Amino acid sequence: MTAFIFPGQGSQKVGMGTELAEASVHAHEVFEEVNEALKQDLFALMKEGPESELTMTANAQPAIMANSMATVRVLEKEFGLALSDQADCVAGHSLGEYSALCAAGAFSLTDTAKLLRLRGIAMQDAVPIGVGAMAALLGADIEKASALADAAAEGQVCEVANDNDPTQVVISGHAEAIDRAIEMAKDHGIKRGIKLPVSAPFHCSLMQPAALRMKNALEATSPAAFTVPIFANVTAGRVTDPAEEKSLLVDQITGRVRWRESVLAMREGGLERFVELGGKVLGPMVGRIATDATTVSLVTMEDLENFAKENG
Template identity: 85%
Template sequence: MTAFIFPGQGSQKVGMGKDLADASAHAREVFEEVDEALNQKLTALMHQGTEAELTLTSNAQPAIMANSIATLRVLEKEFGVVLAEKAECVAGHSLGEYSALCAAGAFSLTETAKLLRLRGIAMQDAVPIGVGAMAALLGADIDKASALADAAAQGQVCEVANDNDPTQVVISGHAEAIERAIEMAKDHGIKRGIKLPVSAPFHCSLMQPAAQRMKMALGNTPPSAFTVPLYANVTAARVTDPAEEQDLLVEQVTGRVRWRESVLAMREANVERFVEIGGKVLGPMVGRIDKDAETMSLVTMADLENFAKENA
């Protein structure tokens, strides 16, 4: 059994999707539709913009989604490998959950682009720049990370944001609390803490204003039925009901990304193969969660061609 998985923030880089767009009209159509939906030349920014501009949350979120969906569109239209026929389920890391829902038909491409643009702006606006921060804890499991976050909070917000794999957990909260956590990491048996180059403290309770805005947006643009089940970030459980998923997307803004648990849940449901669409970030995480899981990344035309040959 196969899961198609979709990367999240941090997987963006200048030049992403360019080779695909040069090689395929189907990829170009995706990028053009996203540009039109956002009334912005996002494709130009992705292909030859500056790192700083692409990293802005309001640009990075729709850009990463557009790259994933363009990759999938080429796989389906040019190579005849259809997600609904090949994948038993989908999942995505943070914003990747929206890419997964778009891939499974719950949102149109235009709707997904607009929702992610709003999500990026809402998350940026929720906390003034400099007030919040995030850090990756290397050599930390969830128990060590939770204990460190509790110790470093000291009346401020310091919470586990992403449980990525058994060796990496990300914390989020007030900048001072995150600095304290980095200083205290070794005392908690954690190799080290590295401050992340992000502009807001995602997936913690400081994001509550953004969650309210997404609740309104998703009320106006609710997900429709999806072709395959999704494993949701905040529950690490299988979802098939669009109304339930609508609530979970709101919770996801402030809630923990339970990626490690999601992968384990998919493995328990007999998923043997994880195919990452448009990135090379999640595959290595899956490998660290379960070394027996098969992983592959589809990024280039050659990747897509080889995958199509093997799955003919």
């Protein structure tokens, strides 16, 4: 059994999608459609940069989704491999949950691009620049990371944002609390803490204003039925009901990305193979979580051709 998985923020890089767009008119159409939806030449930014602009949350989120969806579109149109035939479920890391829903038919490409643009802006606006921060804790499991976050908070917000895999947990909150956590990391048996180059403290309670904006946006653009179940970030559970998923997408803004638990839940549900679309970030994480799972990353036309040969 196969899960199709979709990467999140941090997987963007200048040049993304270029090779695919040159090789396939169907990929190019995806980027054109996203440009049209956002009234911006986002694909030019993806191709040429500058990196500082591509990394901005409001650009990075729709760009990563567009890259993933171009990969899905090429699989379907060039190779005749529909997601609903190839995948038994989908999942995505943070914004990747929107890519997963788009791929499974819950949102149109245009609506997904607009939702992610709004999500990026709302998350950026929720906390003034410099007030919040995030750090990756290397060599930390969830227990050590939670204990460190509690110790470093000192009345401020310091919370576990992403439980990525058994060796990496990300914390988020007030900048001073994150700095304290980095200083205290070794005392908590954690190899080290590294501040992340992000412009806002995602997936913590400081994001509440963004959650309210997304709640309103998702009332106006609710997910439709999806072709395969999705494993939701905030519960690490299997979801088939669009109404339930809509409320989980709101909770996801302030809630923890339970990626490690999601992979374990998928593995326990009989999923043996994890296919990452448009990135090479989640595959290595899956390998560290479920060492007996098979992982495949589909980024280039060659990747897609090889996958089609084996699965056509």
